[in-house]
Amino acid sequence: xxEREWVLLNxxxxxxxxxxxxxxxxxDLCHREPEFFEVMRECRARLVRAAGGGPxxxxxxxxxxxxxxxxxxxxxxxxxxxxxxxxxxxxxGDRMLRIAKAHRIPAEVLAYDVTTPVxxxxxxxxxxxxxxxxxxxxxxxxxxxxxxxxxxxxxxxxATAGRRVIVDAMSSLFGEPLxxxxxxxxFVTASANKCLQGxxxxxxxxxxxxxxxxxxxxxxxxxxxxxxxxxxTQEQDNTPFTPAxxxxxxxxxxxxxxxxxxxxxxxxxxxxxxxxxxxxxxxxGFEILVPAGARSQILTTFRLRSGVGYDALHDAMKRRxxxxxxxxxxxxTYAFRVSNMGTLTPxxxxxxxxxxxxxxxxxxxxx
Ligand SMILES: Cc1ncc(COP(=O)(O)O)c(C=O)c1O
Numbered sequence: 001x002x003e004r005e006w007v008l009l010n011x012x013x014x015x016x017x018x019x020x021x022x023x024x025x026x027x028d029l030c031h032r033e034p035e036f037f038e039v040m041r042e043c044r045a046r047l048v049r050a051a052g053g054g055p056x057x058x059x060x061x062x063x064x065x066x067x068x069x070x071x072x073x074x075x076x077x078x079x080x081x082x083x084x085x086x087x088x089x090x091x092x093g094d095r096m097l098r099i100a101k102a103h104r105i106p107a108e109v110l111a112y113d114v115t116t117p118v119x120x121x122x123x124x125x126x127x128x129x130x131x132x133x134x135x136x137x138x139x140x141x142x143x144x145x146x147x148x149x150x151x152x153x154x155x156x157x158x159a160t161a162g163r164r165v166i167v168d169a170m171s172s173l174f175g176e177p178l179x180x181x182x183x184x185x186x187f188v189t190a191s192a193n194k195c196l197q198g199x200x201x202x203x204x205x206x207x208x209x210x211x212x213x214x215x216x217x218x219x220x221x222x223x224x225x226x227x228x229x230x231x232x233t234q235e236q237d238n239t240p241f242t243p244a245x246x247x248x249x250x251x252x253x254x255x256x257x258x259x260x261x262x263x264x265x266x267x268x269x270x271x272x273x274x275x276x277x278x279x280x281x282x283x284x285g286f287e288i289l290v291p292a293g294a295r296s297q298i299l300t301t302f303r304l305r306s307g308v309g310y311d312a313l314h315d316a317m318k319r320r321x322x323x324x325x326x327x328x329x330x331x332x333t334y335a336f337r338v339s340n341m342g343t344l345t346p347x348x349x350x351x352x353x354x355x356x357x358x359x360x361x362x363x364x365x366x367x
Contacts, residue, residue, distance in 0.1 A: 007348060009317075010325040011143045011171050011299050012194035014342025016254070020198060023253035024246045031245050037237040039248050044234065046255035050263055051173070051180045051188075051206050058212060060205045060231045063244045066170040066191035068225060069203035070096060073166050073187045074137060075103045076215055076227035082134035083108060084166075085126050087118045087154075090144030091328050092168055096137050103221045108133060114145045114331070117294045120153040127161040135186075136165045141172035144328050146299035146337070147290050148172075152182050159184030164211065170194060170203075174263055175270050175298045175341055186211035192247065195266070195298065195341050198254035201247035207231070271297045273340035273349045280353030281338070284360055289335050299339045301327060308363050310336050316359035322352060 008015050029036050040061060047059035062068045074096060078084045083106035086097050100107040108130055110122050118138060127133055136158050140151045151167050158165045164186040169178055173188065175195030180188045188206040192198035205227060215228035224241065233240045258266065274297040278288065281302055289301040304310060310326055313336065317324050325337040340349055 007322045008342060009338045009352065010323055011339040011341060013200045014194060014197060015344060016197050016199065017257060017343055020250050020253045020257065023250040024199060026246055026249045029245055031239060031243055036245060039252055040234060041237065043248055043252050043255060047204060047206060050255060050258055053181055056209055057181065058207055058209050060207060060227060060234060062203045062230060063201060064203055065200065066203045069189040069205050070168050071099045072225035072227045073189055073205050074099050075221040075225050077166060077187060078105050078135050083130065083132045085110065085133045085136045087138040087149060089116060089118065089147060090114050090139065090142035092139045092142060115147060115290050117147060117149045118154060120150060120157045123154050124157045124161065127163055133163060136163060138167055140167050140169040140178060141176060141296045141298060143171040143299060145290050145301045146296050147294055148296045152179055155182045155184035172296060172298060174258060174266060176296055177267060180206050192251045192254065196254050196258060197342055199247050199250040201244040202251055270340060272346045273344055276346045276349040277338060277340055277352060281356060284357055298341050299337055301335045301337050303335050308360060312363050313359055316362055317355060320355045322355050
């Protein structure tokens, strides 16, 4: 199997190892046989271990994209008669708001522009003003721009105010430091196909066991996206619905690989990937949209240079084997995104910068 045909610079699905892709090829297997339950059990246990959790933490698996885990958590965690405070500084904060509205969950919003992280003091003030809020929901890494929200400080503020926090860490878990055991944090959602370096189709919730236990007996807002039902069934070595059997085999392999590399080493590799990328791109005249101090080390939004349009740049990079990613919404007109997650190394990122240099030369050459 070739190492890779495309170098994926989009923020997931990311490049995976041949070993993870090979794990997709399993004998046909019924999802209610002990051989498969062993795979699920191992995935859940390995997720908790990789996240640095102990017996107080558990993992619940969902077959579905990342949004499945986010929607299941929001729809299940906020009790009837209470409200959620949503931090909105990008597409994924906005998506949480849309989810709350779809489930008729009352929501207060703390809105910022797409380059400004949440201020924990604003969360504290909102919690003081609204006693009906039971949970704060915040995206750790806003993949819209590469912005990091200070979720641990938000958790501290919420814990002091006696409230609980839901974190969407979809594009940052295992790629950016995050203490999922922090007091105040109840639910952290992520998916298999980003910094975990697995295959798309499975998402998961890392949850405090006490917070899962507290959902027992509540009327669910959704049949499929009922977090308690998935957890309680998985606890009995079963599954309420048909899971993505092969994708979970690949996820187990990705978790073995993560343990071999080590979470800290992976975070360090991504940090070095990012350093090489930003240094090279700034030398080519590309400015970074998000201010220093608020940037993740996983994704960078670069402003387009004059004379270099996004579509032409995308196509020129693709001809060289690199897939870059457009800005979301209005941002597409003036900036684009480059991620450095997945199996990529600093050496790969040097080649990425060299390819950008060639493309800029090609696109700005007088005809
Ligand atoms: C921060 C964040 N939240 C949620 C998602 C979930 O998206 P999807 O349902 O497409 O996996 C993503 C995907 O990129 C994301 O970056």
